Each structure stands twice: as structure tokens, then as C-alpha cells.
Amino acid sequence: MFLPIDSAAAKSDLPRNCTFSESDWRILAGFWHPVAFCHEIAEKPVPAKLLDVDLVIWRTGAGISVARDLCPHRGTRISAGRVDGDQLICPMHGLHFDPAGVCSKVPSNPDQSARISPRLRLQTLQVCERYGIVWTCLSDNPVWPVPDWPGLKDQSLKRVFVPPNTWAAAASRHVENFNDVAHFPWVHKETFGGSEEDRFPSYDVTETDYGLMFQLGYEEGGNRFPDDVPGDSRHVVYTYQLTWPFSTIIVIQPNDSWYVQYFADTVCPVSAYETRIFQVATDTTGAPDEEFLIRESLMINDEDKALVEAQRPEDLPLNIRDEVHIPADAMSVAYRRGLVNRFRLGGALVS
Ligand code: FES
Ligand SMILES: [Fe+2]
Secondary structure, three states: OOOOOOHHHHOOOOOOOOOOOHHHHHHHOOOOEEEEEHHHOOOOOEEEEEOOEEEEEEEEOOEEEEEEOOOOOOOOOHHHOEEEOOEEEOOOOOOEEOOOOEEEEOOOOOOOOOOOOOOOEOOEEEEEEEOOEEEEEOOOOOOOOOOOOOOOOOOOOOOEEEEEEEEOOOHHHHHHHHOOOOOHHHHOOOOOOOOOOOOOOOOOOEEOOOEEEEEEEEEEEOOOOOOOOOOOEEEEEEEEEEEOOOEEEEEEEEOOOOOOEEEEEEEEEEEOOEEEEEEEEEEOOOOOOHHHHHHHHHHHHHHHHHHHHOOOOOOOOOOHHHOOOOHHHHHHHHHHHHHHHOOOOOOOOOO
């Protein structure tokens, strides 16, 4: 009912009802995470949630700003307010905030020239706009860079944005699934999966300066590439590049073709068991078929979604001995090991 008078002692920067362990939350708070597509941020403030922290994202002439969704006056959710020019206006008493979060106007003040308390300031976060995605970091000192994605950084290639979707699953569960090729014949039968009889060659996972990388050949069922190469199935080479902790790009190269597709997937850990997915793609046509790519991607995601949401335990087991691994799991094992050994997620070392 009442905050103790000594409220500083009672205050924690951890969000209320945090669904992460405190140590995992603190580690994940050090990374850049995607929170929206840039094109979703127009004339209205947009609410978002990252690591159980409510955020507001808004656009002014100065670009995109992100702050905790909390008016410093009476704790209202400022995302319910509006943007007017370069000011974000709180819906409760109309306090105005500039793109840096500084209060510039208190409409009810009798003397409008009176000094405004510097404590009336939104808690803004760092913002990075890249690949058409808004990235933010809850820490002032990000520990890892935003992904450096081939293809998608080429401004001459048109990007396609898959409408975002939210899964009731851990971000790490989604990432493992996205980096798992052995499920293709079983889960993606209706889209591009190949034969259930296919064997997967053993493959090496390489540690890179951004994360992990592996390459694998695969015989896709069907022919989804616009390169006029005939065939009812296509042999492709997938190159996976994972940037810690939740961003992956797959470079898809069909054999005997000039065609290359770049398909990136990055996810926002909304809470420990809720994940918002942002996917961006392009290809060497320079002008990918947007309608086809979006439809195909939504179908593929749909094939995965129910299965991943139903995985138990909901938390990704980071102790390698907690689950049994098959040869095709080399990436999954490297991912789990890296999360622990490089970043201490999950709390302890595994061998
Ligand atoms: S609560 Fe935002 S202006 Fe009063
Ligand atoms: Fe899948």
C-alpha cells in the first residue's frame, strides 16, 4: 500500500515480478535487444516490453527514442500519451518531454518561465536503428555489439520485414530451434523440408568474434528460389551466423545458382517465457518478392511455434547433462556451452 519512507533502500532496478533469475536478468540487460521495427514507430508512442521492463518508443525529428514507460511525475504509463512535434506528452497532467527525456514544460505551472526540476526526467535508454530494427540496451555499457549481418547491410538490396509475432516460449528455445536443421524434414513438411530419410553429416561449429557459425548442405523439398533453375528439390548450403545471445542470420545458397538469400531472425526476450520475433530478409535479386517471402516465412514460423511453445522445461537446460544430445545437436550444445562459459548465464560453469 505505501512505499517505505526510506524508499531508496527498498528500491531495486530489477523489474517488479521479474520472471528471470536476478543474475540472468543482469547479464541479459547488458546486451542490445530488438524492440520494434522502425516502420512501426510513427506518429504515436508505442509500448514495448524487454526483460520484464515496460518501455515506450517514440519518434521525433531527432529520430527514435526509447525510455522506461514511466512518467517521473506520478508513475503513469507515458506510452498512453501522444507526440506533438519533438515533445512526448504524458496523458495524465500533460508534462512535455524532449527526445532526450528532459521535461520542457509543466502546463499547470503558474509561472511558465520557472525552472523545472531536473528530476522530472524520463529514464531514456540507448537506441540503435539498424536493418530497419530498433535496438535498445537496458545498460549504459552494452557488452556486445549489434549483429553485423551480410546482405542486410547492403543498402542497394531491398529488405523484407516479416510481421512480428510473439511466442509463449523462452528466447533461447526459439534461437535453438532457429539454428536446428535436423527438424526440417519433420516440422517443415509443407514448406521446404526434405526427406525424412536424409542423414545429416557431422558438422563443425566455429566460435567467432560475434558468436557461433556453422555450415551445412541440405536437400530441400520443393523449389522456392526465383532463379529459374529447374528441379522439384534443391540442394542448398546454409551458413548460420549466430550473434550472442539471440540473433541469427542464415545465408542460403542453392547449388549452381547466382541466387543467395539472407534471412535474419532476432528476438526480444519480453519476459523469460515470452518472445517477440523480428525477421528481416533480402536476396541477391535486389528486389525480393515481398508477398511470397512473408507468406512463406509466416507458414514456416507457424510450423515451429506450437512445438517450441510446448517444449519442457520452459527454461533452456544449460547443464549439458540435463538432456541427451544426438550428433545433429552440435550447434545446440555449442550454444548452451557458450551462454554459460562466455556469459555465465544459468549461474555456473559446465564442462
Ligand atoms: S503523471 Fe505524467 S504528467 Fe503527471
Ligand atoms: Fe523450424
